[in-house]
Every structure is written in structure tokens, then in C-alpha cells.
Amino acid sequence: MTTTNVLFEVGLEEMPARFMNHTEVQLREKTEAWLNELRLNFEEIATYITPRRFAVVIKNLQTKQADQEEEVKGPAEKIAKDENGNWSKAAIGFSKGQGKDVDDIYFKEVNGTNYIFVKKFIEGKKVDELLPQFKEIILSLHFPKNMRWANQNLRFIRPIKWLVALNHENIIPFEITGVETDRVTYGHRFLGGEIVINDPLQYEELLEKEYVIADAEKREKLITDGISKLEKVKGWNIPIDEGLLNEVKHLVEYPTVFFGAYDKAFLQIPKEVLITSMKEHQRYFPVQDSQGELYPFFVAVRNGTSDHIETVSRGNEKVLRARLQDAQFFYEEDQKLSIERNLDQLSRMVFQEKLGTIADKSERVTNIASIITAQLQLNDEEKNKVTRAAQISKFDLVTNMVNEFTELQGVMGRKYAEIFGEDEEVAKAIEEQYMPKNANAELPETIVGSVVSIADKLDTIVGCFTVGIIPSGSQDPYALRRQALGVIQIVGRRKWNLNISELLYHVQKLFETHISDHSQKEEIHKQLETFFKQRAAYIMKEEKIESDVIDAVLVNDLDNISFITAKAKLLSEKRSDTSFKDKQEAFVRVLNLAKKAEDHFQVNPELFVKEEEKNLYQVYESIKPDYKASLQTSNAGESLEILSRLVQPIHQFFDNTMVMDDDIQIRENRLALLLAVSQQIIKFADLAEINWKQVQS
Amino acid sequence: MNIQEMILTLQKHWSDQNCILMQAYDVEKGAGTMSPMTLLRSLGPEPWNVAYVEPSRRPADGRYGQNPNRLYQHHQFQVIMKPSPDNIQELYLESLEKLGINPNEHDIRFVEDNWENPTLGAAGLGWEVWLDGMEITQFTYFQQIGGLEAKPVAVEITYGIERLASYIQDKENVFELEWTNGVTVGDIFYQPEFEHSTYTFEESNTDMLFTLFTTYEEEAKRTMEKGLVFPAYDYVLKCSHTFNLLDAKGVISVTERTGYIGRVRNLAREIAKLYVEERERLGFPMLKGENMANDNN
Numbered sequence: 001m002t003t004t005n006v007l008f009e010v011g012l013e014e015m016p017a018r019f020m021n022h023t024e025v026q027l028r029e030k031t032e033a034w035l036n037e038l039r040l041n042f043e044e045i046a047t048y049i050t051p052r053r054f055a056v057v058i059k060n061l062q063t064k065q066a067d068q069e070e071e072v073k074g075p076a077e078k079i080a081k082d083e084n085g086n087w088s089k090a091a092i093g094f095s096k097g098q099g100k101d102v103d104d105i106y107f108k109e110v111n112g113t114n115y116i117f118v119k120k121f122i123e124g125k126k127v128d129e130l131l132p133q134f135k136e137i138i139l140s141l142h143f144p145k146n147m148r149w150a151n152q153n154l155r156f157i158r159p160i161k162w163l164v165a166l167n168h169e170n171i172i173p174f175e176i177t178g179v180e181t182d183r184v185t186y187g188h189r190f191l192g193g194e195i196v197i198n199d200p201l202q203y204e205e206l207l208e209k210e211y212v213i214a215d216a217e218k219r220e221k222l223i224t225d226g227i228s229k230l231e232k233v234k235g236w237n238i239p240i241d242e243g244l245l246n247e248v249k250h251l252v253e254y255p256t257v258f259f260g261a262y263d264k265a266f267l268q269i270p271k272e273v274l275i276t277s278m279k280e281h282q283r284y285f286p287v288q289d290s291q292g293e294l295y296p297f298f299v300a301v302r303n304g305t306s307d308h309i310e311t312v313s314r315g316n317e318k319v320l321r322a323r324l325q326d327a328q329f330f331y332e333e334d335q336k337l338s339i340e341r342n343l344d345q346l347s348r349m350v351f352q353e354k355l356g357t358i359a360d361k362s363e364r365v366t367n368i369a370s371i372i373t374a375q376l377q378l379n380d381e382e383k384n385k386v387t388r389a390a391q392i393s394k395f396d397l398v399t400n401m402v403n404e405f406t407e408l409q410g411v412m413g414r415k416y417a418e419i420f421g422e423d424e425e426v427a428k429a430i431e432e433q434y435m436p437k438n439a440n441a442e443l444p445e446t447i448v449g450s451v452v453s454i455a456d457k458l459d460t461i462v463g464c465f466t467v468g469i470i471p472s473g474s475q476d477p478y479a480l481r482r483q484a485l486g487v488i489q490i491v492g493r494r495k496w497n498l499n500i501s502e503l504l505y506h507v508q509k510l511f512e513t514h515i516s517d518h519s520q521k522e523e524i525h526k527q528l529e530t531f532f533k534q535r536a537a538y539i540m541k542e543e544k545i546e547s548d549v550i551d552a553v554l555v556n557d558l559d560n561i562s563f564i565t566a567k568a569k570l571l572s573e574k575r576s577d578t579s580f581k582d583k584q585e586a587f588v589r590v591l592n593l594a595k596k597a598e599d600h601f602q603v604n605p606e607l608f609v610k611e612e613e614k615n616l617y618q619v620y621e622s623i624k625p626d627y628k629a630s631l632q633t634s635n636a637g638e639s640l641e642i643l644s645r646l647v648q649p650i651h652q653f654f655d656n657t658m659v660m661d662d663d664i665q666i667r668e669n670r671l672a673l674l675l676a677v678s679q680q681i682i683k684f685a686d687l688a689e690i691n692w693k694q695v696q697s
Numbered sequence: 698m699n700i701q702e703m704i705l706t707l708q709k710h711w712s713d714q715n716c717i718l719m720q721a722y723d724v725e726k727g728a729g730t731m732s733p734m735t736l737l738r739s740l741g742p743e744p745w746n747v748a749y750v751e752p753s754r755r756p757a758d759g760r761y762g763q764n765p766n767r768l769y770q771h772h773q774f775q776v777i778m779k780p781s782p783d784n785i786q787e788l789y790l791e792s793l794e795k796l797g798i799n800p801n802e803h804d805i806r807f808v809e810d811n812w813e814n815p816t817l818g819a820a821g822l823g824w825e826v827w828l829d830g831m832e833i834t835q836f837t838y839f840q841q842i843g844g845l846e847a848k849p850v851a852v853e854i855t856y857g858i859e860r861l862a863s864y865i866q867d868k869e870n871v872f873e874l875e876w877t878n879g880v881t882v883g884d885i886f887y888q889p890e891f892e893h894s895t896y897t898f899e900e901s902n903t904d905m906l907f908t909l910f911t912t913y914e915e916e917a918k919r920t921m922e923k924g925l926v927f928p929a930y931d932y933v934l935k936c937s938h939t940f941n942l943l944d945a946k947g948v949i950s951v952t953e954r955t956g957y958i959g960r961v962r963n964l965a966r967e968i969a970k971l972y973v974e975e976r977e978r979l980g981f982p983m984l985k986g987e988n989m990a991n992d993n994n
Contacts, residue, residue: 013786014824016809051807145811147822149838150780151849159783159838189790190800251806282830300830308802315803315829315864322766322869329764348947353955 002063003043004127004168007200008134009055009185011162017051017250019143019157024049024216030137031056038130039065048204048214050253052189055164055214057200065124072098077107077114091116131167135174152177162186169198187212188253191304211254211305219249223301226257227285230299234259237288238299241279248283252303259287260317264296266324269331272411273401277323280407282316330400334412337399339420343391345398352478354467354514358394361459364510366390368455371506375498378447385448389429392417393452396430410434425449436486443486443493450490454498457483458507465524465531466511484535492539492561497634500558504528532558540568549575552689555682563634567685570636581694586650587643587681591688593659594671594678601672607665612656613673616649620677631683639684646677698797700772700862701877704750707774707856710792711748716776719749724931725938728753729775729855733930736817736965737972738777739839739851743983745779750858754938756945759894762887765870769893770886772858779851781838789826789836789854796865804829812837816937816958817965818844821853833861843969897945910939910957917964926972933964 015023028047035042035058043060074080080091087102095102100118107114139154146155154177165172165181174181185195187210195206204214213219223245227238249255266274271294278284284298298320302312347359355361369390373383396402396413405412410431417427425448432449433456435442444450461480464470471480491498508521508528515521536558537550545568553568574580608614623642630638659674661667681687698706712718722732729751730736738745751773759769778785786807790800798805807824812835814820821837835855839847859882862874872883917932940957943949949957976982 014807014809018809145822147838147840147850148848149850149852150783159781161783190805251808302804303806304801304804311802312804312829315831318864318869319829319831326766350955 003060004063005200006058006061006127006131006168006172007055007164007166007197007203008138008172009048009053009162009164009203010138010160011053011164011186012160013158014051015054015158015250016145017247019145020049020051020054020216020250021246023054023141023143023157026141027054027056027137030140031058031134034133034137035061039068039124040127040130046204049216049250050212050214050219051250052161052253053185053212053214055203057203059201061127064126065130067124068122070120070122071108071117072120073110074105074116074118077116080105080116094118128167128170128172131165131172132174134165134172135176138176164197166197166200168200186210188304191254213254216249219252219255220245222255223249223257226255226301227299230257230259234297235290236295236297237290237292238285239288240285244279244283244285248301251283252301254304256302256304256306256309257299258302258306258309258313259297259299260284260313260320262296262298262317262320262324266328267294267296269324269327270412270415272408272415273327273331273405274324276405276408277320277327280405281323282320284316284320326404327401330404334399334401334416335419339392339395339417339422342395342398346394349397352463352467352469355463355511358397361463362391362394364459364463364507365393365452365455367510368458368503368507369451371503372451372455372498375503376451376496378451382447385423385426385429386451388423389426389433389448389452390455392422392426393430393433393456429453436489438482439485443490447494450494454487454490457487458503459510461487461531462504462507462528463511465528466508466514470527470531480531481535484532485538488532488535488539488558488561492565495560495562495634497560497563500532500561501529502557502559504532529558536561536564540565543569545569545572546575548689548691549685552685552687555686555689560634563636566634566636567639570640571685571687571690574640575690576693576695578694581692582651583644583647584687584690584692584694586647586654587687588692589654590650590674591678591681591686594674597668597671597675599675601668601675603672603676604669607669609666610653610657612649612653613670616646616653616677617673619646619649620673620680624680627680627683643681643684646680650677698865699875699877700858700882703796703858703862703865704774706795707792708748710795711776714746714778714782714788716746716748716778719747721749721751724934725754726751726934727755727937727941729773730814730819730853731817731934731937732775733927735775735777735853736819736842737926737930737969739779739842739847739853740845740969741973741976741981742849743779743976743981744849745777745851745983748774748776751775754893754941756893756897756941759890759897759945761894762872762883762890765872768859768871768886769890769897774856774858776854777851780849781852785852785854786836789834793828796861798828798865807836810835816962817842818962818969821847823852828861828864831860831864833857833864843972844966845969845973897942901942901946903943903946903948906939906943910936910943913939914960914964917968921964921967921971924971924975926968926975929964929971930968933961933968936964937961 024047028045031045041062042058046057048055074094075090080088082088091105092102095105095118098118098120104118105116108117143157146157148155149159160177160179162185163176163179163181164183164185165174166183171181171183183197185197187193187195187207192210192212195210197203197206207214224240227240230236231238274294275286278286278298284300287295287297287299289295300316302309346362347357349358351358351361366387369386373386396416397409399412399416401412402409410433413430414427417430425446428446429449429452432444432446433452435444435453444453460478461483464478464480469478504525508525533554537554540550549568549571552571553564603617605617608617623645627639627642630642657670659670708718719734722734726732732751734747734749752770753773754770756769758767760767782788806827808827810823810825812821812823820841821839823837825832826834826836833856837853839851839853841847859871859874863871866874868874872881872887874882876882876885913932913935917929917936920929920932940961
């Protein structure tokens with residue numbers, strides 16, 4: 001079979017680095033899906049991306065689609081034949097319409113009815129005809145932010161400068177925003193020239209000659225190699241931040257690693273400030289000494305060769321110097337102020353338009369924190385620390401440093417609090433209130449920090465829900481999902497017996513002025529509860545717990561997260577445990593029948609007739625105290641074991657008692673008994689929700 | 698190259714690209730973008746190419762002339778081209794070469810930076826241009842202005858004159874920059890920097906400024922009702938500067954702050970709409986045959 005090699009390249013004004021990985025992935029997936037849909041075989045797809053282009057090379061692409069035979073369905077047999085068994089007009093018309101003869105017709109049954117069919121031969125198309133469709137692949141790429149330019153209507157990541165589309169040596173014709181495909185591409189913006197491509201397989205090599213490394217992985221390798229070399233030669237330690245590396249490799253077409261220095265006097269500024277300046281603002285890799293302490297050098301990547309690298313290095317040093325001078329000034333100025341003066345300023349800073357100022361927020365957070373410390377029965381010393389930490393938790397938001405480096409909120413708060421002589425744990429809590437910063441990030445280490453962090457998050461979440469800021473789809477401007485997840489993670493890790501549902505009610509009270517009536521409050525409460533349960537479900541899913549088990553344990557209040565998770569894990573095991581089949585069946589039967597009971601049904605022991613119902617009631621009464629205790633101590637195994645004492649009596653009850661007795665009093669009494677038992681089972685989990693998978697014994 | 702020569706070079710360069718050379722607009726403003734030569738003229742279908750130096754006042758950045766990098770008033774060189782030319786990046790890079798910056802001896806990058814000014818209902822996409830790690834230019838394709846879609850799209854290039862000069866002249870302190878032979882930025886601007894900072898933070902008459910804000914706002918509304926776009930816009934600029942003075946002094950409480958910004962925004966939006974309506978009523982006079990033929994609609 002003959003094959004060809006194909007190249008598509010889209011030349012652009014500089015793309016945002018943060019969208020490039022995803023663009024390359026899409027390019028590969030969409031090209032592959034397109035070729036598969038066209039039934040075109042190929043040996044390999046290679047994708048390339050730099051700030052100024054993305055490209056795909058298809059190696060050994062089949063030059064023609066395989067021929068195909070297609071079945072075409074016609075009318076039903078009773079329409080296709082007349083009463084004499086001859087072909088009807090409909091049948092003749094159908095076969096003609098398909099370019100066939102009635103002799104080609106055959107029958108096939110579809111859903112119990114016989115239809116006529118013909119087989120149609122479809123000749124495979126040549127790739128020359130098909131390749132211009134790639135235009136649609138380009139236009140179907142999804143970018144998080146699109147733009148328009150000049151007079152164009154198209155929204156795209158950046159303006160399109162040139163298009164290369166080659167089938168072997170031939171140009172594949174199409175056009176986007178007036179730019180026609182050609183065989184000409186361009187090298188590095190300053191170092192490279194125009195390149196004429198006659199063979200798609202030479203794409204990467206030709207570009208490299210013109211100072212463009214098209215393969216993003218190769219650029220990354222050049223950067224990491226350059227860094228390792230510097231480490232060796234200089235004896236430095238240069239930690240590689242993956243996110244930064246990924247960004248830097250997408251900011252250049254031809255990377256050259258270089259270094260610069262800064263005055264060691266700046267090392268007295270907190271290292272977080274220095275690191276933020278270097279990493280976030282300048283995209284430098286900070287240098288450390290062998291002890292892991294900052295060393296006054298930085299490593300950066302230039303887009304070009306090492307020619308005139310001293311000029312580039314000196315320029316970068318100058319920029320960093322100006323930034324660090326600013327930082328030093330801020331650091332000194334901030335220390336001249338006091339926490340109390342800063343707290344005063346917070347009443348001038350909005351938290352959210354409808355939710356008041358940061359000072360208002362701090363007051364609520366202090367309030368919430370004290371509810372939590374009461375529930376947790378912390379001692380007075382801890383309580384006092386929590387209160388102080390909550391009160392001053394936001395004081396750094398009005399410092400010069402946080403104003404300039406917003407990402408250092410909390411970090412600077414802790415530093416300054418220590419300088420101003422606050423308790424160490426209180427100071428640490430100011431930093432920890434923002435933890436975890438994302439799904440897998442660190443959680444607060446201290447009890448004080450954990451409480452303040454939970455209180456701060458609950459305030460934000462409940463406040464936002466109250467004024468109608470509820471996450472939907474990709475809209476979550478206050479990162480409420482992450483914050484709710486954080487609350488659950490902290491509570492879970494600490495194994496705290498905190499009833500989140502109850503806590504939500506307490507927090508809601510702080511926002512009562514925003515609420516019109518009780519029913520609205522209940523409505524919001526339900527939304528909040530569901531929201532938190534979704535996060536809890538997410539965490540359990542991460543631990544490979546199946547969704548039916550998750551639903552089963554989440555019927556109860558979100559009290560003790562670690563207990564809920566333990567129950568879910570236990571049930572996941574029991575789900576396919578044959579020895580649990582007998583027990584599960586007993587429980588599920590109770591749960592199902594109890595649904596026939598009405599909520600007000602009360603057990604009246606006087607009305608029991610059969611031994612088995614008396615016995616079930618007796619066992620039920622006898623296990624209650626132990627069961628309650630085991631739930632309170634969050635012992636999942638023990639709770640389930642105690643509950644299992646009911647299994648024998650339940651089976652005996654069903655074997656010998658007719659629940660739906662003709663006598664209404666007896667019937668309702670039996671239903672009341674089942675209801676009572678079911679309520680105990682549900683305290684563990686709604687076992688009827690689970691798809692039991694035990695093998696038949 | 699001193700600042701004066703830089704300005705002359707940039708003016709010549711953009712004049713050669715058929716830009717109208719304008720002078721700075723004579724009402725105080727926080728950025729070159731707020732000049733009606735940018736903000737209003739970027740709207741609507743008429744082509745518009747312009748370049749000008751704009752002194753920009755940021756009262757909150759005043760530092761009594763003591764900070765080597767921050768100024769109450771700095772200078773921007775502003776270029777607007779509508780519709781954005783296909784070779785705009787190349788035109789820009791040529792201008793750097795004319796300023797003596799040889800791209801082969803430096804590291805020049807276009808780093809993503811999207812611009813948004815909620816006060817003006819404006820948003821754009823583009824880059825900040827880095828010269829050896831220093832941001833020297835803001836490069837923006839306007840997508841929306843005054844709450845209206847920008848169509849065709851105008852491109853805005855804003856050079857930070859002092860920033861660029863500090864690189865070209867290799868000076869650390871903005872006041873040491875040479876404006877023209879033997880005259881420094883400090884010679885010209887130290888006193889006004891000190892006095893404006895003193896005025897802004899200590900001496901401004903708060904009651905008067907509050908009164909002025911309301912007066913300007915009312916006048917803007919009244920003028921707008923008469924269909925007088927440009928006079929109305931001047932009063933919006935005055936509102937905005939008065940607000941900046943009040944804000945820098947720290948006399949606007951939080952709840953009020955959002956309110957004031959909202960008031961300026963509403964005015965700016967209404968004027969943007971009115972401007973397009975008025976131009977339409979005048980038959981978009983600058984829309985000549987050739988440009989209409991190029992419109993892909």
C-alpha cells in the first residue's frame with residue numbers, strides 16, 4: 001500500500017504559555033480521531049508546539065481510504081412486494097435510487113420485521129480530497145480564552161500569521177482568516193529566517209537550523225540539562241519547580257540557561273518574598289546552597305543563544321534589584337506599624353460587596369471559631385489562642401508587602417505576628433488559615449490553625465451561598481468547592497467529631513439579616529448540606545469507594561468524617577463478602593418493609609402476638625445502649641457487629657410472622673417495630689442503597 | 698539616547714506608519730487609554746491610527762519624589778491602530794531597534810497579559826513585552842470598550858517611557874534620567890512630585906473634592922442628555938481623577954468606594970454608546986470606501 005507524509009503547521013503571534021500543553025494534547029487527539037473516522041491508517045503522529053506555532057506530522061499515512069461495502073435498508077417486505085409476490089414500485093424505486101437492480105435485493109429481519117436491503121459499494125477516497133478537512137480540526141481546538149483581531153470574526157487563541165499544509169511535497173489548499181496554506185514557515189523571531197519545506201519529515205530538523213526547537217520535551221530537556229550543568233560547575237542546589245519549568249519552556253523557542261546575582265544584603269528579607277519575586281514575577285529559578293538556604297543567585301532561561309548573554313544577565317539583575325529594593329522598603333515600613341493599627345484599617349477593606357468588610361468577616365470568623373472550640377471541648381489556653389488568632393487573622397492584608405505580593409497573605413501575617421511578639425502557635429495559625437491551598441496540598445499542623453482555617457472557610461462558603469454566589473459548572477469565583485473540600489479534609493485528618501450540618505446552622509445565624517424568612521434559611525441549609533456531602537463523596541471516591549456505598553453512608557448528617565469514611569470502607573469489604581449475605585438480606589428486608597410504616601407509628605409491646613416479634617423487640621431494646629456507645633466512639637466494626645445481633649431475630653420474625661395482618665392494630669404495631677429497627681440500621685448506613693455483590697452461597 | 702530623542706524617534710516611527718500624531722490630552726487622567734483619542738475613537742467601525750505622549754497621573758503612587766521607581770505622574774507613549782495591522786508586532790519591534798535596542802543582543806519576549814479596566818467596561822487580550830526581564834510595553838488587542846464589542850479590533854501599544862529610558866540610559870533612579878541635554882527628570886519633576894504628593898496625602902480639601910465629584914458627575918449627565926459626547930466625557934475624566942485623589946487620601950469608605958467606581962463606570966458606558974450613535978448619525982465620516990471593502994462582514 002502506498003503511503004505519504006503530511007505536515008500541518010499553524011503560525012501564530014505568541015500564545016499564552018499556560019494553554020500550550022492542553023493545545024498539544026488536543027491537537028494529537030483530534031488528529032487521531034479524525035484519521036480513524038476517515039478509516040485512514042498511519043504509522044505515527046508527532047505533534048510540536050512553541051509559543052509561535054503548533055504543528056502535526058503524520059508519518060506513513062495511507063494515500064487512499066479502503067473501499068467499503070455498505071448495507072442500505074429499504075422498505076419493509078409487505079411494502080416491497082405486492083400480493084402476487086412481485087416487486088412493488090417502492091422496491092424498484094429504492095434499488096434504482098441506490099444505483100442497483102432488483103436482483104441485488106435481499107431480506108433481513110430488523111426487530112421482528114423483514115426489510116429489503118441492498119449492498120452498496122463505496123470506493124475509498126484519495127487523501128488529497130480529504131486532507132483539506134484539517135481546517136476544521138484547527139478551528140475545533142478549544143482554548144480557555146479566545147480573541148478577535150483586525151476585521152476578523154474568528155475567535156482564536158492569537159492571530160494566525162501563516163499556515164503550512166503539505167501532503168508529501170504538495171500544498172494542501174485551504175485558508176483561514178485570509179491566510180492561505182503554503183510551504184513556508186519561519187524560524188526564531190530574531191535569529192532565524194524563512195524556511196521552505198518540501199518534505200514533511202524534515203520539519204523538525206529545518207526548524208532547528210533556524211533556532212527553533214519545535215519539540216517541547218526537547219526544550220525542557222535542554223533547560224534541565226543546563227540547570228544540572230550549572231549545579232555541577234558552581235556547586236549550587238537549584239530545585240526545579242515543575243510548574244515554572246513548564247511555563248518557561250513554553251516562553252521560548254530556543255532555550256539557553258544563564259544565571260545572575262543579587263546583593264546578599266537582600267537575604268534578610270523573608271525568603272518567601274525573595275522566592276515569589278524570582279519565581280512568580282520574573283520566572284527565575286532561585287539558587288540554594290548545599291544546606292538548602294537561599295544563595296544570592298538566580299537561574300533564568302533566555303529565548304536565544306548565548307551570544308551577548310552578559311547583557312541579558314545584567315538587564316535581569318537590574319530588574320530583580322528594583323523589585324527587591326521595593327520589597328525591602330515594604331518590609332521595613334510594615335514593621336513600623338502595629339497589629340492594632342492594621343486591624344483598624346480592615347474596616348475599610350471590602351470582603352464581598354454584600355458581605356461587608358474584612359473586619360466584619362474577622363468578627364464572624366472569631367465567633368465561628370469559638371463555636372468549634374466549644375464543640376471540641378478544647379482547654380482554656382487553646383481557646384484563648386484560637387480567639388486571638390481568629391481576631392488578628394487578616395491583619396496582614398493591609399500591609400505593603402501583601403498589597404504588592406498578594407500570594408504572600410498569611411505568610412507575611414505569620415512573619416509580622418512573630419516580630420510583633422504574638423504567641424508562636426497564634427502566628428502560625430495566620431499562615432495555616434489558608435491551607436490547604438489545593439486538593440492535595442498541606443493541611444494545617446496546629447489545632448489553632450485547623451480551627452481558624454475551618455472557621456474562615458465556613459464563613460466564606462455560608463456567606464456566599466446566602467447572597468446567592470453558588471458554584472455552578474466552571475463558575476466558582478471564590479473557590480468554594482476547594483474550601484469545602486478543605487474543611488472536610490481537615491476535620492477528617494484530625495478525626496474530629498464535628499457535626500458539620502449543625503455547625504452550618506450556627507454559621508447561618510450570622511447571616512440572618514440577609515435572609516427573608518425561615519423557609520429560605522432551610523432552603524439554603526439544604527443546598528449547603530448537599531454541597532458538603534458532594535465534597536465528602538468526592539474524597540471517598542478518591543479512596544476508591546463505590547458510589548452506592550457512598551450514598552448509603554451519606555444519608556446521615558455529616559458528623560464525624562473519619563467515621564463516615566471508615567463505615568464506607570467496611571461496607572465496601574462486606575459488599576462482596578459471602579458471609580455477610582445473610583445479614584445484609586435481613587437488614588435490607590427490614591429497611592424495605594419499614595417504608596410502609598408511617599412516621600408516627602409507635603411500638604406497643606402489649607399488642608405483640610407472636611414470640612418472634614416479642615423476641616425481636618427485646619433484642620432491639622437490649623442492643624440500643626451498646627450500639628449508641630459504639631457510634632459515639634466512632635467504632636465502625638463494633639457498631640456493625642452489635643447491629644448484627646438483630647439478624648437472627650429478624651429472620652425468625654419474617655419466617656413466622658405475617659406483617660400485613662388483617663387486624664389493623666397488629667399490622668401497624670408490626671410496622672412500627674420494623675420502623676424502629678430500621679431507624680437504628682440507618683444510623684449506620686442505608687444498607688438498601690447498596691448493590692450487594694455476594695456470590696450465591 | 699535621552700527621553701526627548703526617544704519621543705522624537707517614536708513619533709517619527711509611528712508617523713511613518715500613517716498614525717496621526719496627537720498631543721497629550723488636556724484633562725488629568727490615570728492612563729493613556731483614558732484619553733478620548735483612545736477610549737472613544739477605538740469604538741465603532743471607523744479606522745483610526747494615532748500616536749501620542751500621555752502624562753498619566755496616579756495619585757496613590759506619589760512618593761514625595763523619594764522612591765527611585767514610583768511617580769505621581771509618569772509618561773506613556775501611546776499608539777492605537779484600528780483595525781489592528783497584521784504586522785503590528787514587527788512594526789513594534791522595528792520601533793525598539795530605532796531606539797537602539799538590537800533584539801539579537803537582548804532577550805525580548807511577548808508574555809501573556811490580559812488587560813481589564815472595569816471602571817471603563819473595557820477588556821483586552823495581549824502581552825506585556827519583556828526586555829531582559831523588564832516589562833517595557835503593554836500590548837493589547839481591545840475586545841470590549843465601554844461595555845461594547847470592539848469591532849473592528851483596535852490594537853493598543855503603551856510604552857512606559859521612564860521604564861524604557863532607565864534601560865536605555867542604564868540608570869537606577871528615575872530622577873537621574875536625562876530628559877534632554879543636561880536636563881534630568883529630577884530637574885523638571887522633583888518639585889511637582891513632592892508637592893503633588895504633599896497635596897494628595899495631606900493638603901487636599903476633601904469636602905471640596907467630594908463636592909466636585911458630584912458636580913462633575915451631574916454636569917456629565919446633563920451634557921450627555923444634550924448629546925454632547927466629548928464635553929460629557931471630559932467630565933467623566935474629571936470625576937475619575939477626583940475619585941483617585943479622594944481614594945489616595947483614604948477618605949472613601951469601602952461601601953462608598955464600590956459605589957463611586959460604579960458611578961464612573963455607568964457614565965463611561967453610556968458615553969461609549971452615545972459616541973457610537975453620534976458617529977453613526979454623522980454617517981461614520983472617517984469610513985472611506987476602501988475600508989468598507991476590507992470589512993469581512
